[in-house]
Amino acid sequence: MSVYTPLSHAQLADVLTPFGFQLRDYHAASHGIENSTFLIEARDRHGQPSPLVLTVFESLDPTALAPYLTLLEHLAEQHLPVPAPLPNADGKDQITVAGKPAVLMPRLPGQHDFAVDADRCRQVGTLLARLHASDTSSLQPLPSERERLHDFSDHLRRLPEAERDTAAALLLDWLAQPAGSTLIHGDLFRDNLLWEDGQISALLDFYNACLDHPEYDLAVALNDWCVDAHGQIEPEREQALLSAYREQGRNVDHSRLCEALAVAALRFWLSRLAGPVSDHSEGQGSKDPEEFARIYRQRLKALTV
Known part of the structure; x- marks a missing residue:
């Protein structure tokens, strides 16, 4: 961090x-x-x-x-x-x-390793299925991702003018739907896993966790693990992650997933445009917003086809 x-x-x-x-x-x-x-x-x-x-x-x-x-x-x-x-x-x-x-x-064993392939995507899909099966009855209330999305809508003005209306309509439609009741991580990027001998050894950073639709969690992961540097979908990786998820007995609503892919990409585009917590930090600071601008445009195109 x-x-x-x-x-x-x-x-x-x-x-x-x-x-x-x-x-x-x-x-x-x-x-x-x-x-x-x-x-x-x-x-x-x-x-x-x-x-x-x-x-x-x-x-x-x-x-x-x-x-x-x-x-x-x-x-x-x-x-x-x-x-x-x-x-x-x-x-x-x-x-x-x-x-x-x-x-x-x-500190759990393992190291960050940002390599990605179909086998690792299968492991991610299996891990998400296990997380989504967790019993949440004894948990304290968690903040809602819907509230965070609503807050990020204030940054729609930072988008290119030609894209603002479509992005606003997408967010409005998603926020109008009832939230799900599944425990989701909400931030399963490659930097939130540790690996040891080619196996996942630790899942980190649960500070975006909440209850919502599992498809949104899958979308966040797919947008990091299963796209190339140009935001293009990598079908083999995507199939590997989703197949492993389903093999654990989990269902996926395809229509909801397609919308969630665009919403999640927009969410991280907006959060990166919003900038880091501080202008004076040692280390990585804010990540490149254009990465998620490219992913968002690809996911939106697939959604509207």
């Missing part, structure tokens, strides 16, 4: 002490654009190596963050490859760092 809240060695050491860890080394992660994330090498009370991740949240307040932490604990208990927050000596899993809410988690 990009870093908007730099922390010194001494500051991080102070953060770890109430959790019973001793800081050895750390560096800022470089993927993502919303929060400040630090990859930490530490030792536990017994002197054993303990790789950790500290995330400092730049936009979520403590109240808004709490349901996501409950969700992570819930998913980890269901044996999904998700890191659960660690409690400190007072039993709290949410802390304050530099005046902002923060969470310390174990």
